[in-house]
Amino acid sequence: MSKIQDTEVRWGILGVGNVCEVKSAPAMNLIPNSKIVAVMRRSEEKVKDYAERHGISKWYTSASDLINDPEVNAIYIATPPNAHLELAKLAAAAGKPIYVEKPMARTHAECLEMITICEKANVPLYVAYYRRELPHFRKIKELMDAGILGEIRTVHINLKQKLDATLITKVETNWRVDPELAGGGYFFDLASHQLDLMDFFFGKITHASGFASNQAKTYEAEDIVSGSFVFNSGVLGSGNWCFTTSANAEVDETIIYGSKGTIRFETFGKGEFTLNTDEKGTQDFSFELPKHIQQPLIKTIVGDLLGSETCYSTGISGARANWVMDQLVKEKV
Structure with a gap:
């Protein structure tokens, strides 16, 4: 069953920093039935430069404005981990599927909150652990x-x-x-x-x-x-x-x-x-x-959202990595 009510995944990206230059974002325009329609960064100069270099017509300096753009039907959170939880809340409230960079959040507790929020909003949550598909x-x-x-x-x-x-x-x-x-x-x-x-x-x-x-x-x-x-x-x-x-x-x-x-x-x-x-x-x-290292994983996400295949890097699996890290650093010496 399709997880979005469209025949195409139209991405809005929050935080177009270095990871979006080659590793991830360009792949979104190479995968069938997938394209980037808007990008966001707090610096107007930097987000405008990114949009112009990558041929993207719409850019924002406000996360809320991008998330609520009616043309955007899926959100890629590519910010540092401290912003992942709050941005996931905004995206889930708008009913839009979320693809979030790794680590999923700063702590396992934040991961669990993200999972709960997305489950309540009935929106899919994926994590950028792309090595699963290499x-x-x-x-x-x-x-x-x-x-x-x-x-x-x-x-x-x-x-x-x-x-x-x-x-x-x-x-x-x-x-x-x-x-x-x-x-x-x-x-x-x-x-x-x-x-x-x-x-x-x-x-x-x-x-x-x-x-x-x-x-x-x-x-x-x-x-x-x-x-x-x-x-x-x-x-x-x-x-x-x-x-x-x-x-x-x-x-x-x-x-x-x-x-x-x-x-x-x-x-x-x-x-x-x-x-x-x-x-x-x-x-x-x-x-x-692949040149764009996240492309195989993003392809499974697009397929999952459109109902043609399954993505196995989800919020549930992503949170488990945070749990292990929390345990390994708990004892400070």
């Missing part, structure tokens, strides 16, 4: 579901990044390390993708605990997190995230261990992974990623 991650899940690794035992996430020296003088302009705006630091920005991907692979995480610290004290948010978690499928997991290492210590590697082999991949790298099994040894897989 070809190499779909292939990894396909291989595991086919039993190539045997029984899945455990998974380990290892993400290390060097300290960004520019933060020392530009912390106030980087919303990603301001807990008031983002909920936490780079952990909330990046690990949210990884934890949602684990949810896609192995199911819901039912138990999680960890430790968080601010070691470098360059900004207010945590800069190192270590924790463990348990999936409802019985798989055990662990992770270590540090954003203040040296350049030569940088790493992005997730390893899935099964009874018959392993899979290794980068979450934020190319569309590649390595499969190593007892039977066939090492095999390397490589997939071309």
